[in-house]
Amino acid sequence: xxxLEVLKQKAGDDLYxxxxxxxxxxLSYPISDLDVAGPFAPExxxxxxxxxxxxxxVNPRIGTVKITLDAENCxxxxxxxxxxxxxxxxxxxxxxxxxxxxxxxxxxRDFTINALYKRLSDGxxxxxxxxxxxxxxxxxxxxxxxxxxxxxxxxRLLRLVRFAASLGFEIEEKTMAAAKKYAPLLADISPExxxxxxxxxxxxDKRYGVKxxxxxxxxxxxxxxxxxxxxxxxxxxIGVTQNSKYHRYDVYYHTLYxxxxxxxxxxxxxxxxxxxxxxxxxxxxxxxxxxxxxxxxAETIMRRLRFSKKEIERVCELVRRHMFxxxxxxxxxxxxxxxxxxxxxxEEIVALKHADSVGTGCFTENGFATRLLEIKKxxxxxxxxxxxxxxxxxxxxxxxxGVEEEIRADILKTLLERQAxxxxxxxxxxxxxxxxxxxxxxxxxxxx
Numbered sequence: 001x002x003x004l005e006v007l008k009q010k011a012g013d014d015l016y017x018x019x020x021x022x023x024x025x026x027l028s029y030p031i032s033d034l035d036v037a038g039p040f041a042p043e044x045x046x047x048x049x050x051x052x053x054x055x056x057x058v059n060p061r062i063g064t065v066k067i068t069l070d071a072e073n074c075x076x077x078x079x080x081x082x083x084x085x086x087x088x089x090x091x092x093x094x095x096x097x098x099x100x101x102x103x104x105x106x107x108x109r110d111f112t113i114n115a116l117y118k119r120l121s122d123g124x125x126x127x128x129x130x131x132x133x134x135x136x137x138x139x140x141x142x143x144x145x146x147x148x149x150x151x152x153x154x155x156r157l158l159r160l161v162r163f164a165a166s167l168g169f170e171i172e173e174k175t176m177a178a179a180k181k182y183a184p185l186l187a188d189i190s191p192e193x194x195x196x197x198x199x200x201x202x203x204x205d206k207r208y209g210v211k212x213x214x215x216x217x218x219x220x221x222x223x224x225x226x227x228x229x230x231x232x233x234x235x236x237x238i239g240v241t242q243n244s245k246y247h248r249y250d251v252y253y254h255t256l257y258x259x260x261x262x263x264x265x266x267x268x269x270x271x272x273x274x275x276x277x278x279x280x281x282x283x284x285x286x287x288x289x290x291x292x293x294x295x296x297x298a299e300t301i302m303r304r305l306r307f308s309k310k311e312i313e314r315v316c317e318l319v320r321r322h323m324f325x326x327x328x329x330x331x332x333x334x335x336x337x338x339x340x341x342x343x344x345x346x347e348e349i350v351a352l353k354h355a356d357s358v359g360t361g362c363f364t365e366n367g368f369a370t371r372l373l374e375i376k377k378x379x380x381x382x383x384x385x386x387x388x389x390x391x392x393x394x395x396x397x398x399x400x401x402g403v404e405e406e407i408r409a410d411i412l413k414t415l416l417e418r419q420a421x422x423x424x425x426x427x428x429x430x431x432x433x434x435x436x437x438x439x440x441x442x443x444x445x446x447x448x
Contacts, residue, residue, distance in 0.1 A: 006049075012120040016118060018117050036067070061096060063096075063098060079098065079100060107143050113134050140171050150185060162201050183224055183226050186229040191304060201214075201218070202268060205260075236279075260359075274290060294319050336422065357369075385419055403439055
């Protein structure tokens with residue numbers, strides 16, 4: 001990268017690539033985010049670089065700036081030591097002191113594999129905390145006493161799980177014991193920070209291609225005892241057995257296997273798709289209504305973790321609709337109505353249904369779901385209208401026919417549904433001829 005080359009030329013003896021980029025390079029993985037550290041204050045570094053770079057403050061309090069050269073950028077942070085308040089779990093240091101050596105800087109970091117430094121001038125690796133040995137052993141270990149590291153920031157508990165899962169590493173024994181002891185610190189962390197780290201765990205296999213990363217990550221969260229503080233509902237599925245004809249696992253492990261089988265963008269929906277099964281069993285003695293109840297619970301959970309309204313609506317709809325035509329007994333026209341209603345989400349619903357089948361341990365795919373995609377293709381070829389805006393009949397046409405204002409929208413919606421039926425006529429004249437019949441049906445229904 002030209003950016004690193006220029007930094008090397010101008011201040012390479014005093015600047016170090018640090019953290020994930022060094023770790024990933026040593027593991028022969030592609031590097032992405034670049035973090036550079038050194039002893040200079042940002043304004044000193046800017047002067048030393050002679051105006052070649054643009055500098056933008058990221059966090060002046062801790063000496064972090066974004067450095068950009070052409071289209072390339074990195075973050076630079078001044079060597080420092082942090083001190084934390086006595087109240088455990090607080091993630092923001094109450095004292096920051098800048099230092100001159102990387103050794104002092106290294107021990108403020110969380111894990112040894114993230115405290116490796118590569119000098120830009122000659123590529124020499126500096127390892128004050130023993131991270132090279134931990135990389136070789138494929139283990140995660142804290143830079144200092146784990147109790148001290150976790151007490152400074154409870155989010156490090158989730159980071160511990162993410163790194164172990166995504167890299168396929170084991171957690172060192174003392175670090176694991178301390179993580180279990182300090183699990184309650186997660187209760188002090190903001191929902192937004194938990195959400196961001198948890199979503200990285202749900203897609204842990206994307207980073208380095210470790211196949212079982214998602215399953216291992218989710219299991220480690222249970223082993224450490226972290227779900228209790230942000231997703232306790234998931235634990236209720238442990239030991240809740242299911243029909244052995246369709247399921248090899250209890251609700252909890254079925255959920256984990258489904259999540260692992262789902263595409264990354266559907267992992268959250270997969271995690272929540274059966275979240276209400278334990279509730280339904282307690283309340284009803286069966287699981288028949290679990291998809292609707294799971295959508296309700298999914299909304300509660302996602303609001304608690306501060307997801308956006310748009311994402312909540314998307315995930316809840318996927319959860320709500322994942323059981324459609326479970327046994328393949330729906331008529332062709334009912335399937336067509338479903339495809340019409342879920343036109344934009346259909347591929348995701350089908351992918352979730354396939355993952356759900358894989359997660360049973362009994363099936364490898366869902367043939368009934370595949371049929372829905374075939375129907376969508378057929379409907380496209382037939383020229384089926386998929387939105388009211390596409391209908392040749394418009395609101396003005398209903399005005400001319402004297403249709404009451406309060407039922408015009410219902411009429412157009414009904415026309416849309418009926419023209420989706422196989423063999424239906426879709427020209428304007430045919431649709432208009434249906435209007436009076438639909439009008440009478442709606443009025444009669446409204447009178448009841």
